[in-house]
Amino acid sequence: MSIYGALYSGVSGLSAQSNAMGMISDNISNVNTIGYKGVSARFSTLVAQSASQTKYSPGGVRSAPLRNIDKQGQLQATAAATDLAVAGNGFFVVSDRAAAGTNTQYLFTRAGSFRPDASGDLVNAGGYYLQGWPITTGSTPPTSAATTAGLSTVNISNLNGAARPTTNLELGLNLPSTGAVPVASTGVSMQANLSSTALVGATETVSTVVYDSLGNAQTTSFLWTKTAADQWSVTPQNPTINGVASGSVVGGPYVVNFNPGTGLPDAPVPAVTPTYTWNSGAAVSPLTVDIGSAGSTNRMTQIGTVFNATQILQVGGTAPAEHTATVQVFDDLGNAHNMDLLFRKTGSNTWEMFPQNPTLNGASSGTVTPAIRTITFASGRPATITMPDLQIAWNPTIGAAASTIALDPGTIGQADGITQFSGNFVVTQIEQDGVTFGNFRGVSISDEGIVTALFDNGEQLDISQLPLALFPNPNGLEGRTGNAYSPTSESGNFLLNRPKIGGAGLLASASLEASNIDLAEEFTNMIVTQRAYSASAKIITTADEMLDELIRIAR
Secondary structure: OHHHHHHHHHHHHHHHHHHHHHHHHHHHHOOOOOOOOOEEEEEEEOOOOOOOOOOOOOOOEEEEEEEOOOOOOOEEEOOOOOEEEEEOOOEEEEEOOOOOOOOOOEEEEOOOEOEEOOOOEEEOOOOOEEEEEEOOOOOOOOOEEOOOOOOEEOEOOOOEEOOEOOOEEEEEEEOOOOOOOOEOOOEEEEEEEOOOOOOOOOEEEEEEEEEOOOOOEEEEEEEEEEEEOOEEEEEEOOOEEOOEEOEEEEOOOEEEEEOOOOOOEOOOOOOEOOEEEEOOOOOOEEOEEEOOOOOOOOOEEOOOOOOEEEEEEEEOOEOOOEEEEEEEEEOOOOOEEEEEEEEEEEEOOEEEEEEOOOEEOOEEOEEEOOOOOEEEEEOOEEEEEEOOOEEEEEOOOOOOOOEEEEEEOOOOOOOOOEEOOOOOOEEEEEEEOOEOOEEEEEEEEOOOOEEEEEEOOOOEEEEEEOOEEEOOOHHHOEEEOOOEEEOOOOOOOOEEEOOOOOOOOEEEEOEEEOOOOOHHHHHHHHHHHHHHHHHHHHHHHHHHHHHHHHHHHHO
């Protein structure tokens, strides 16, 4: 019985080593397979119970595969953002078809070479579709789950970044503390020549800019009308800013007579003292208009036939410090409008901001509703802030809805927005939250498994949360074609966790996990297995010779 037992033991050795060689061959052939987990042979004895303590009954050996699924492979960087690797515990959840159905099979893999197919679904080299929890507006994906319910294939097609209007505008800039404070004009100095041959009823206009108490540059005009031979009247006109009425005036007309021989004013020369009321809210301004005196040659004259406004200047006024910051704001259609914000110093440590009407491609595109916007400073930091929202009515030809933009000039007592320190006017920050329409340009995937769509307008949209599947015994998983696994009773049930939560590893984007095979070790094992196979074969030939000798005895 021992000889036959030795023969069968050798046969079992051949079978066990053949099985081990099959595992080694698979390992070597998959040395470049992404996410491949090697298999090693686990040998165990086959014991035949002996009937006597003086007899030995050989049993042989058997081998069984031991999967090294929990052994981490080396991470390798790639150029594709959708290439994924798991550093630590966990498996990607994949399905055998893109659309979920009653026959959909969910499997698990570490092979993360995902690429979008013609429909935009992320699929790996094994033909399996990446699964994730969808992220929609107002939704929060689960942190953990013990079921595949709610998972869907990650799809990156038909994504666009919608336009969003500007609703908030943050300003950071420094207004020079040495800026000039406005001083209201006290008068006007007028020098001009009126034509001596002009017909009665003829008119001439002279204009200049004067400053009100808030520093606004007000255009003031004076209408000269010939009322008789050698006689003209001067009438102050209502002031304007950029051609729009900006106040009213009381005073005049004032009559001035000229000497027919000399063309110089005759006595008595009237006192031209109009009083202006400004729409800006500035203090009422009485102005003294100097048109000259009797016989004077350096103010108003009537000499010759040519009208010539030689000089007309404001007196006593000081222009305020002014600085302009240009910002860009978006309407709800995604049009980008340029808007100038004019800052004017209206008093000691006091500035006003005047938003100008926006422009689009160089042309006026809307109207800003007027409002008083003021900042006062103490020690260079805002002490009071009055900044009502910008109300913008866009031109009807644009088709955009009216915009309301909240202004954030900083915090009272802090230097985190608009300041007034010494130095130059400097814009340090202008931030707004509007964007134009954006085209999809790619995705990024965080180490926490959030898939984010990226658009060329700078917008980002979270579209999916990738879970990782954890098993009590990952080495008990059953391998499937395509480098995927399915659960077994030995592996236990899966639990889905977000990466970096509950023992799950983290995701590495633009990376792949290499095979965990050590090629040198596999070749070494191959030599050992080949020698063990040869030794088992030698057992068979030796046992055969012994049986042959036994048969000869019978002859």
